[in-house]
Amino acid sequence: MNESSDWWRGCAIYQVYPRSYQDTTGDGSGDLKGITRRLGHIASLGVDAVWLSPFFKSPMADMGYDVSDYCAVDPMFGTLDDFDAMIAEAHRLGLRIIIDQVLSHSSDRHPWFVESRASRKNPKADWYVWADPKPDGSAPNNWLSIFGGPAWEWDSVRKQYFLHNFLTSQPDLNFHNPQVQDALLAAVKFWLDRGVDGFRLDTVNFYVHDEKLRDNPPLRMSKAAKAVQTNPYEYQNHLHDKTQPENLLFLKRFRALLNKYDNRASVGEVGDGQRSLKTVAAYTSGGDKLNMSYTFDMLGPDFSAAHVKKCITAFETSVTDGWICWAFSNHDVIRHVTRWTRPGASPAATAKYAIALLACLRGSICIYQGEELGLEEADLAFEDLVDPYGIRFWPGFKGRDGCRTPMPWQHDAPAAGFSTGKPWLPVPDTHRSLAVDQQDHAADSVLARYRQVLAFRKGEQPLVKGSIELLASPEDVLLFTREAGNEKLLCAFNFSDETLEAELPGDAVGATAIGFPGADGALNGKSLRLPPMGVFLGRMA
Template sequence: MSDPDWWRGAAIYQVYPRSYQDTNGDGLGDLKGISRRLPHIASLGVEAIWLSPFFKSPMADMGYDVSDYCAVDPMFGTLDDFDEMVAQAHRLGLKIIIDQVLSHTSDRHPWFVESRASRTNPKADWFVWADPKPDGGAPNNWLSNFGGPAWEWDSVRKQYYLHNFLTSQPDLNFHNPKVQEALLDTVRFWLDRGVDGFRLDTVNFYVHDRRLRDNPPLRMTDAQKARQTNPYEYQNHLYDKTRPENLAFLRRFRALLDEYEDRTSVGEVGDGRRSLKTVAAYTSGGDKLHMCYTFDMLGPDFSAEFVAKRIRAFEAIVKDGWICWAFSNHDVNRHVTRWTKPGGSPEAIARFAIALLACLRGSICIYQGEELGLEEAELAFEDLRDPYGIRFWPGFKGRDGCRTPMPWESGAGHAGFTSGLPWLPVPDQHRSRAVDRQDGDPDSVLSLYRQVFAFRKQELPLVKGSIHLLDSPKGVLMFLRSFENERLLCVFNFSQSPVDFAVPAEAVGIAALPLPGAHGRVEAGLLSLAGLGVFVGRTGCTP
């Protein structure tokens, strides 16, 4: 039966196409490779797949610089390959969400080629152009995420154009209604091909301040400044992103999606300290995005107190909207590496983290290889392909360490990813965690992921229920998930040491999560939980 709310509480699996499976020996993953591996994804028990960009592109930023929104880049295959992949995914019960990069294009997109040709052509104002200051300098102090000013001089128009990322990624002018119409037409193209939703890249970057006002400095302590490797973080980005006019476009986008059955949208919100307020604005009212995700859980902070603070903030700020939690993606170090303390066990963190993610209120997203417990790859500078990492090396080593090819077969060349030379090397340490080594092993991380997703699906409080934080000892996170008359008590010991403390006496553990301490004993209202232990139990306790 049709379910327009299938996305609410869903588990989504992110595929980075160039690193998933190569079928033609060129060392680059492709759409046929994804089709070949769809049974693996389906076996996890997730509801949907998010595909990172596969559109035609010069690949200056690995496909996030689009030169044709309605074409598949030849390195990934053809439109027919895409259609077959979608059909096969649907046969397996999987939804397909594609990455839409609407804030900017490639400088080789025909729209920009025409726009930069003169100040009077039909697309002259499709991008953000501005005259120089009297001294020839950039129009304002805005900075690029990828380093340096956010403005590039064009010798033909004798003006600057805005680029929030690479100079080869010019920003579209959303103040022009024709630009919005053209972008929505590209969205309709993919809706008509049967995609089930869109992940909107840099969704809060669409609209810029018409007056091009300077961003003020961000108040930071000296210690905070010392941690920054990118000067972009020194500004309070009031005028180059998250402008109020963005909401009008999101309403137009949602209205288009609502013309089709059971479609969804998830926006990427990179907005620093304002992120949850932005999520609230973008997902409230049922007339904009269905859900958003932020970078709140994609950093180095991992403690009971930090997670509780994020949950409390979300529940207080986002009243009628929805969030999609993630611990890893293609832009950050893998969480197993980020959160494993010196001398700690990466596998224990992998097990603990997926249990936590599955119990949070919201939809959840996992990144390819996470289900194997993969750690961040250590790459030499000469192996890097990420322009961001190359720009800021060695203070920041870039994003390639989480983008290395998926290891399928431990004993095969390049771990079964390709018969050719892979675009990034396959780390030797990933071979021992390959799919064929874990598949069928009931004690593997892969097996645990399957069990966790099956458990989450059958427990309505985890999918649809409310969340209520409970007082707990330092280093322990405890909350109730409630739906109708069902209540689950979820307890997570973030410390490495055992802990005993009081819980509702009637709590009964559910033997579904094979984790250290997962079957912690409750005797006379006292829970005994091992280090990095998890307890999920039924209870009659009320908030």
């Protein structure tokens, strides 16, 4: 295992959604022992770290993102001993463990909230965001919940509203209270002492709210843009309910705690609309806050050379001394093979093309479980849904369950080898043919390509930590260089369905093709010939 303090810079992270990875008890839900059992598969991919979505004690209203005890494992996932055993096995295999921290809000069943709502005068009365109603009894302001409706819920005991940016059962903690910050940092220390290597900070820009509770202004958008919005949350310019300057002060406290331990790291989830990369810049600059952040810029439907160029340019312009973690899929969005595969095209080809691109971008990278199999989004019936977000906005939005279905391990086993019982979400028949046992020894499988690409990337310093420079190219071609020390690579991607020629700049004409897995482009004098969805990597003199 790399013992460098900057191991996170350019690392590859594999995200595990514990409830859907491997069930060892037959109750239909994955558990920590199941993750331990499958760490060999993760290690075989050549990644550096494993990010675990929440496994803490929780009523599971939002699948564990509503924590009722920050220092306990929920019984459905196992015990603290199971967690310790998982850490030990991961470290034996050379894998680091990164755990989710849901600090912006807790469950309404957390003892802190139970005490806070009991009265306006108790030791934790100010631990959550409470506010009096307007004279007419309505909510304190116009803030909206991402999960639908107002971001305020009336409490009949305190006779006040409390803030919730997500479900009503997920009240927001009051970060303006230093005691709240102290308590949350104590929980972080608990897991540091147990040997975790890092933290993924959920909704990291939601921690602090505007103390004056000012209304959010409307977001200026075209009529066409408004017509496609399923969620009214998108109609506001969220100036006051998140991304407040005081957030930086807490992140500095968080980083100071991490710095007391060797080789620990943090990655933040930034959801801030068009300001996301500016927020990443603020949150990762200076070496005293987050190590890196990821955004939703590459988690949407747009998959084009122009869009990727725009994302790279924005990052390189905004984030001068910070670091980004790119992801194409995660537990909150439609799987990218479904989002990006064109009608009539091969999902497997899309998956192979996407991992080649991801591996070449400047930054760290995150891979979501099942992505290495080329899994498509599961199409679930309404009666199978568990996600409250999807249930709330059905049928305009089907929610997140389609990307959270169980991992298929064995094509001919019950629940595809995930569980001996009824799985908490159905396993699509289309996923069985893509199971690990079907791809494990197939030379041309998506799984094989992931292993090949990640191994190649790890051996090339320009791809891990090098700089990036975009080059002029045809509309559907993405052309850039990666450089570290005396090594310089030329990277080219054709996003179109047609063969294209790209003229090369002078110093790239003499590039020599290298054995990048799946690369099928070819040098043709002073130009580069790329077949449809073609890839080329060359070493420059």
